[in-house]
Amino acid sequence: MPLSTESRAILKKLLTVVTQRAFSLLEILDKEYEALLEVHPGELAEITAHKTKALTELETADQVLRDFLAPLDATRGGVVENxxxxxxxxxxxxxxxxxxxxxxxxxxxxxxxxxxxxxxxTTQIITIITGREQLAEYTRQGGIPLELSSRSLAKA
Structure with a gap:
């Protein structure tokens, strides 16, 4: 049983809305990435608020799409691809x-x-500034990173 013209139109619209929400969230994640690299806490707070809103909108749109597809999928033997x-x-x-x-x-x-x-x-900087002993961090090869080993030798 083919999709009705009305169902096709609704499905197209829902897919468009969910995709737009996804791309909107992608843009926000790119802004978040830049703010994380440049360490801008003020921007991050604002971006996080936008990200939370965009994620909620995406999840809501996705649920509407799933709710629309569920009965159609069930009547077709569980195959959305059809x-x-x-x-x-x-x-x-x-x-x-x-x-x-x-x-x-x-x-x-x-x-x-x-x-x-x-x-x-940040944790490492705070540890250094406060003069607390640093725990050794190991590389994938099992060694201590050069900057930590040189600090340990300098203390000795």
């Missing part, structure tokens, strides 16, 4: 959406890595 075969334009939009979601995952991991590095650096 829905997309009925509507090549929907399939194209679906592919764009999946790529955008993949980019979101990549951007989020990238930003998390920068945030983690900044946090480690």
């Amino acid at each position: 829905l997309l075969e009925d509507c090549p334009e929907c399939a194209q939009r679906w592919n764009i959406l999946t790529k955008a979601l993949s980019q979101l995952r990549t951007h989020n991991l990238r930003n998390g890595a920068v945030l983690n590095k900044n946090q480690q650096r």
Whole structure:
């Protein structure tokens, strides 16, 4: 049973909205990345508020899409791909959406890595400033990084 014209129009619109929300969040994650690299706390606070709002909008739009697809998927034996075969334009939009979601995952991991590095650096600076003993950090090869070993030798 092919999709009705009305269902196709709704599906196209929903895919467009979810994709737009995903791209909006991607832009915010890029701004967050730049602010993390340049360490701008004021910007980060503002960006985080925008990111939270954009994420909520994306999740809401995604849920509306899932709710729309659920009954259609169930009547077709659980295969969403068949829905997309009925509507090549929907399939194209679906592919764009999946790529955008993949980019979101990549951007989020990238930003998390920068945030983690900044946090480690801040902790290390505070440890140095307060004169507390630093715990040895080991490299992947099992050695102590050069900057830590030279500080240990200088103290000895």
